[in-house]
Amino acid sequence: xxxxxGYKPYPGSVYRYNGGGSWNRVFSFPPPRNIxxxxxxxxxxxxxxxxxxxxxxPCESTSPVYVSSDGVSFTPTQWPPxxxxxxxxSAGDLFLALGNLNTGTGPAVFEWASATESWSQLADxxxxxxxxxxxxxxxxxxxxxxxxxxxxxxxxxxxxxxDGMSWAPVVELEGLRLDTLDVEGDTLYxxxxxxxxxxxxxxxxxxx
Numbered sequence: 001x002x003x004x005x006g007y008k009p010y011p012g013s014v015y016r017y018n019g020g021g022s023w024n025r026v027f028s029f030p031p032p033r034n035i036x037x038x039x040x041x042x043x044x045x046x047x048x049x050x051x052x053x054x055x056x057x058p059c060e061s062t063s064p065v066y067v068s069s070d071g072v073s074f075t076p077t078q079w080p081p082x083x084x085x086x087x088x089x090s091a092g093d094l095f096l097a098l099g100n101l102n103t104g105t106g107p108a109v110f111e112w113a114s115a116t117e118s119w120s121q122l123a124d125x126x127x128x129x130x131x132x133x134x135x136x137x138x139x140x141x142x143x144x145x146x147x148x149x150x151x152x153x154x155x156x157x158x159x160x161x162x163d164g165m166s167w168a169p170v171v172e173l174e175g176l177r178l179d180t181l182d183v184e185g186d187t188l189y190x191x192x193x194x195x196x197x198x199x200x201x202x203x204x205x206x207x208x
Contacts, residue, residue: 002026002071004036004048012036012050016071027074030062038065038134040088042095042112045069047077049085049097065097065119078118083108087137091144096164098125098132098146107132109164123165126151135180138188140206145170145188147178158190158204171204 003023006012011028012035018024029036029050038049049065063076064085079085080101087098095112097119107125112118125132127148136147144164149156157172158181176192179199183189188204 002039002046002048004039004050006035006050007053010034014048014074026072027066027068029066033062033064037084037086038088038097040090040095042088042090043114046071047088047095047112048074049088049099051084051086064099077112078116080110080119080121083110083121085110086132087134089137089139089144091139091142091162094164096122096144098137100132111164126167127159135182136178138181138183140183140186140188145181145183147181147190158188176200 001017003015004012011031012033013025014027014036015023016026032052033050034053036048036050040047046068047065051064063079065077065079066074067077068074083099083101085097085099089096097110099110100107109122109125110119111122113120128151138145144161146159147156148159155172155174156176156178158170159167160170161167173192175195179191179193181188181190186205186207188206190202192200192202194200
């Protein structure tokens with residue numbers, strides 16, 4: 001089990017659970033990336049993404065995503081400059097990242113190419129930037145699911161994509177804000193906060 005931490009001025013770090021309540025730090029991001037935002041396993045390798053708290057250097061060229069094959073040593077991946085990674089998810093051979101382009105063009109979807117060990121921008125991200133979070137980006141049955149709000153819309157919902165380029169609505173939620181998603185078997189669970197307050201839990205059978 002791995003956990004990511006970090007807060008300004010400390011570097012974003014990755015810890016591995018040793019059992020018995022003990023954790024061991026195995027990696028820290030080089031400054032200025034000080035918050036671990038994303039983690040995912042793809043083809044047996046652990047990918048970790050970090051961002052810069054309050055983004056003091058909008059065009060920081062260092063990679064926001066590192067990868068490890070053994071959980072001990074981490075190496076930077078090739079990542080487009082002036083961008084950050086906020087969420088990672090793997091579905092079969094397709095591995096995607098959601099992030100922000102710090103060039104004023106907005107959020108984007110990035111694709112991992114195993115052959116070249118690099119990331120490239122796949123498509124614009126059609127949702128509001130506040131919806132980009134690791135706990136709102138999950139996979140099931142070879143598809144990607146995101147809890148998000150379309151740009152210019154007032155209500156959020158659950159959207160599905162098989163390629164990271166086109167997203168189809170699964171459930172539209174009026175007056176609700178999705179907080180987190182999780183998949184267990186063929187069921188997707190969502191925690192949402194109504195405008196009236198409180199928290200509600202929803203379940204969706206993905207086989208229907």
